[in-house]
Amino acid sequence: MEKLEATRSAPTAVNLQRQHSLATQVRREIERMIEAGELVSGDWINEALIASQLNVSRGTVREGCRSLQETGLVHVIVNRGAFVREVDAKEAAELYDLRAALFALAGRTLAGKITKTQITALTKMVSKMDKLAGTGDTEGYYRENRLFHDSLLEYAGNARLTEQYQSYARELQLFLRKALMKPGRMAESNEEHRQIVELLASRDAAGAASLMEQVVLNVKARLFGDS
Structure with missing residues (x-):
C-alpha cells in the first residue's frame, strides 16, 4: 500500500517542480519587460496576456508575480492583481546612495x-x-556600460555584494529609464571608465573606491539636479 501511495505521489512532485521552473521563467520575462521599458511603474501586469504569450497557466504567472513581489519589483493587490511597483524620487535617491557605497566597496576589493x-x-x-x-549609439553604449559595471562586480568576487547591488539597480529601473545618455555625456562617462581601469591597474584601492562611488553619485546628481 505504501509503495502504491509513493507511486501515485511521484507525478505530483514532478508537476510541482515543473510549475516552479515555469514560474521562474515567467519571473525572468517580467523582469526583462520592466528593464526594457515595456512595463513601467504603476502598470497592471496582464496575467492572461502573459500566460498566452508564454504558453503557461495564469496560476503560473501569478506565482511568478508573487516571487517578484519579494524582490520589490511588483506589488500584488488582493482582488485587483499585480502591478509594477512605483518608486518615488526620495526612495530612488536613497537607492543611488546605497548603490554608490556598494560600488565603492567593489572597487576597493577589486x-x-x-x-x-x-x-x-x-x-x-x-x-x-x-x-x-x-x-551616437546610445542603446549599444547602454548595454556595454552595463557589461562593464557587471564585470567590475563579478571580478570583485563578493556574491552578496553583487546580489544587493543588482537588486538596487533593478528597483531603480522602476523609477525611470533615463540611463540612456546623450552623445556628449557618453564620452564623458567613458572617460570615467578609463580612469577606473587605470586606478585598478595601479592597485590604488582608495582611488578606485572614491571614483567608483562618485560615478554613481554623478548619475544621481544629474537626475535630481544636485549638481
Missing part, C-alpha cells in the same frame, strides 16, 4: 586582486564604448 586578464577585458570594453559613443 584593486587588491585584479588580474592582467581582467584589466585587458575591461580595457577592451572601454575601447568599444569609445566607438559606440562616437557613433
Whole structure:
C-alpha cells in the first residue's frame, strides 16, 4: 500500500517542480519587460496576456508575480492583481546612495586582486564604448556600460555584494529609464571608465573606491539636479 501511495505521489512532485521552473521563467520575462521599458511603474501586469504569450497557466504567472513581489519589483493587490511597483524620487535617491557605497566597496576589493586578464577585458570594453559613443549609439553604449559595471562586480568576487547591488539597480529601473545618455555625456562617462581601469591597474584601492562611488553619485546628481 505504501509503495502504491509513493507511486501515485511521484507525478505530483514532478508537476510541482515543473510549475516552479515555469514560474521562474515567467519571473525572468517580467523582469526583462520592466528593464526594457515595456512595463513601467504603476502598470497592471496582464496575467492572461502573459500566460498566452508564454504558453503557461495564469496560476503560473501569478506565482511568478508573487516571487517578484519579494524582490520589490511588483506589488500584488488582493482582488485587483499585480502591478509594477512605483518608486518615488526620495526612495530612488536613497537607492543611488546605497548603490554608490556598494560600488565603492567593489572597487576597493577589486584593486587588491585584479588580474592582467581582467584589466585587458575591461580595457577592451572601454575601447568599444569609445566607438559606440562616437557613433551616437546610445542603446549599444547602454548595454556595454552595463557589461562593464557587471564585470567590475563579478571580478570583485563578493556574491552578496553583487546580489544587493543588482537588486538596487533593478528597483531603480522602476523609477525611470533615463540611463540612456546623450552623445556628449557618453564620452564623458567613458572617460570615467578609463580612469577606473587605470586606478585598478595601479592597485590604488582608495582611488578606485572614491571614483567608483562618485560615478554613481554623478548619475544621481544629474537626475535630481544636485549638481
